[in-house]
Amino acid sequence: MNDRGIDKLPTGIRGLDTILQGGVLRGGIYIVQGTPGAGKTILGNQLCFNHAAKGGRALYVTLLAETHGRMLAHIGQLAFFDEASIPDGVSYLSAFRILETEGLKGLTEALRREIRARQVDLLILDGLVSAEETAGTPREFKKFIHELQIQADLADCTMVLLTSAAADQGFASAEHTMVDGLIELRSVLHRRRSERELLVHKMRGGDFMRGLHSFQVTDAGIVVQPRIEALLVEPSRPIEVDGPKLSTGIHMLDGMLGGGLHRHSTTLLMGAAGSGKSTVGHQFLGTGDEQGVYLSFDESPESIRFKAHSLNLTVARHFDSGQVEILWQPSTEGNFDEVCIRLLDRVRTQGAKRIFIDGINDFLQMTGEQSRIGPSLTALANEFRALGATMLGTFELDFNGIVPGQPLASLPIVGLSPIAENIVLMRLAALGADIHRLIVVLKARDSAIQPRFRRYDITTRGIEIEADSIQADLVLNELVRQTGAVPAPFTVPLFAPDEPSGDST
Secondary structure, eight states: OOOOOOOEEOOOOTTHHHHTTTOEETTOEEEEEEOTTSSHHHHHHHHHHHHHHTTOOEEEEEOSSSOHHHHHHHHTTSTTOOGGGTTTTEEEEEOHHHHHHHHHHHHHHHHHHHHHHHTOSEEEEEOHHHHHHHOSSHHHHHHHHHHHHHHHHHHTOEEEEEEOOOGGGOSOSHHHHHSSEEEEEEEEEETTEEEEEEEEEEETTSOOOOSEEEEEEETTEEEEEOOHHHHTSSOSSOOOOOSOOBOOSOHHHHHHTTSSBOTTOEEEEEEETTSSHHHHHHHHHTSSSOOEEEEESSSOHHHHHHHHHHTTOTHHHHHHHTSEEEEEOOTTSOOHHHHHHHHHHHHHHHTOSEEEEEOHHHHHHHHSOHHHHHHHHHHHHHHHHHTTOEEEEEEEEOSOOOBTTBTTTTOOOOSOTTTOSEEEEEEEEEETTEEEEEEEEEEETTSBOOOOOEEEEEETTEEEEOSSSHHHHHHHHHHHHHHTOOOOOSOOOOSSOOOOOOOBO
């Protein structure tokens, strides 16, 4: 037996090595299981070509009736495929006839002979289910897996066994307990939308990220997105909490927030469509000379730039110069973790200090799991804080407007309050034929605030907030007078329970 200690072999697949904490054990044996179409064949070929690109030698063995030419016709369209690597770096062998005529014993001998002759250190065996069907008894199949283990260790050859066993078969079979690792690929439906998921059931020789992770088959091959809350369990560096406050770009709003936004903080901006949430984001990104990132789910980059130029906002020049980058993810499709990781990559690459997420509702729709939103956005916000960035995010409310006597009623309980140090509410109030816009700061952690509504307008200069609450008070009182409603006390539960924030009201 080899005495090489624990040495990991990177897969070279983006995101997968992160989940596996560096890769698989060199000389280990692994099962990748999934239903047809889940992506096993692409994964196996990608492992081979990534391995060859680093100077290794890989052998792809098929136990299926499909010809290599047909398989390579599909694989050849993907970026990882390198025809020059064939046959020295990556070679192919069809063992379908050997298995049919000589059984498992003949297959074992053929694999041992090919590994030695080709000096390969990575073997992909595609079609393990065929070997299991050929075995006369479960004991014979278990013996076959054991023989592969011996050969893997003697030849210092990592083996990955691909099988399309049914999804409901479970993972209690003998071969699952014998191998060093077990990975499942899934293709699942979320209502009418299909997503691919990866789950590591077992991995010897080190820890790994547990739970379901998303992956896609792209032109580059398989790309895996670790769950954002697992990827960012802890921030990448200590979070600094001191430093001067930042301006929102709206002088009156800065005053309502107690002097502006704390650097490294997260602010939640709530309001109906047309209330001016995006305009606040434009002014926030246009203040100062810091790099910024604008994540939009609904408006295209062209529409965003047009709006900024129409209002003659400073951010228009930042868009043109590249100081503020626009990321557009149409809400029609998208993967939650992929969008989070793409945003995080851009913030790190650009060194962005101001981040605007226009549409947290779209995050809710994208994941389909409301329970994930709180932990995921908390992890993301903590990492932005650690990177020295300040984030502003919008949450869209319906058009119900203000209920007379209860201007804070009907706000959604979405559990976002613990994430945000600051919460700003923008409401529409219908009074006769006029629609009035009212704004209030509900929460500003570690700042002295007065949570009083003020009236504001959207002008050619952006958001303009009145200096006091006189007009807002008149609008709210007139709503009560016209409807005869009884004013309600300020006791409406706005969000899920939150720890004391240190607000001064």
